[in-house]
Amino acid sequence: MTTRVTQGMLNNQLLRNINTNLTRINNHQNQLSTGRQINKASDDPVGITFSLRYRSELSANDQYETNVDAAVSWLEYTDTMLAQSGEVLQRARELTVKAATGTNPQQALNAIKSEIDQLRAQLVNIGNSEFNGKYVFNGQLTDKAPYEEATAAGATVDHGEIKFEIGVGVRIAANMPGNKVFGEPYDPNDPVKQNNDNLFRVLDDLSKSLEDGSIPGIENALGRLDTRMDVFLEARADVGAKLNRIELAQARIQDINTNLQTLQSKTEDADIAEVITNLKTDENVYQASLSVGSKIISTSLVDFLR
Template identity: 55%
Template sequence: MALRVTPGMMNLQMMRNINTNLVRMDGNMNVLSTGMKLNKPSDDPVGITYSLRYRSELSFNDQYQKNADTALSWLEYTDTVIGQVNEISQRANELIVQAVNGTNPQEALNAVNTELNQIYEQLVSLGNSKFNDKHIFNGQLTDQAPYDETLAPTQVTDTHGITYKFTEGASLTINVTGQDVFGEPT
């Protein structure tokens, strides 16, 4: 059976095609103007789920990078403080060796005693060192100073570690305790 194509049908089909092209062009212009292929969930429901997952992973990666930067800074600062503790301890050792020599007059022993007291104060000060307003040698109790000048030899610091996560399944404890650096209390 033959089908008769009328001018009205041709006009209607042409208008549908123009409208379809206009809607497609509007979508393409929207993509070009926003720079994003997915502007609303109905644009591509499957693509939205991938997009959300990728954004979440990027957010995690940003956090992991911040953790790595903070941990590195913390460790570098701790290394610097421990280096200073080592230098001061060596000087204290030199003074003690000098003092036990039986040929020193009382004035020399008094001078050694004075310098050892100053070294003690410096060590207590280093034991209370802070990085970003957090005490580095008091475990997880970073808001509390680990040592008091009069009680330092008998004080115990918190032994819990501060752990930073760098990737899924990879973390690292970044702090050392006062006992690790200065020894067990007497």
């Protein structure tokens, strides 16, 4: 059975073809204006799934980079405070060595005592250092100063760690509680805490020995200061090791970002030269379809009767 083709069918088919040509032109114009070959999910359903995955991973890496920057800033500030503490401690040691010679009159020992007291006050200030409005040596209680000058030797600081996530399942503590720097709190009524480890207690004992002119007490304080100096060096080494690890993580994040951006570009970005070529081809086809269509539509019954 032969299908009868009517003029209406020809007209409808012509309109469909013209609309198809216009759609292709519109798609290529969108790609040209946006520079992307995927502007909506229907453009490439498979490609859009990869694109969304790359975007999600890039967003996560952006957060990791922010965390890395915050951790580096915190550790660098902590290292600066440790360096300042080390300078104060070194000065205290120099004065103690001078006082331990046994040739100083009491007036000289009193002068040394006065400077030791000032150095202790400076260490309390360093112990209460703030970074971005947060106390760096009080664990997770960053809104509270850990030390008071009068009771610094017996102060109990928070031991909590402030951890930053610098990768998938990778977290690193950027803070250093004060007890790891200045020593555990001293408590004369607690046998467990009757120790000579606390730096503020060492300076208190040194100050008292200088006031009393006790050379054995001064010599004892000198050995304890050397022990505390070793602790400061260990603390700075720990901070340095963490900074090195974070720098490696930072380089890894940057490499991953570069790879993801390359993959995203291959998936999403349009080949501009190809898009322009296809657009010009579609425009020529569209003009040709309009030209052919004008001849089909102009045909009427009068044309057949001529």
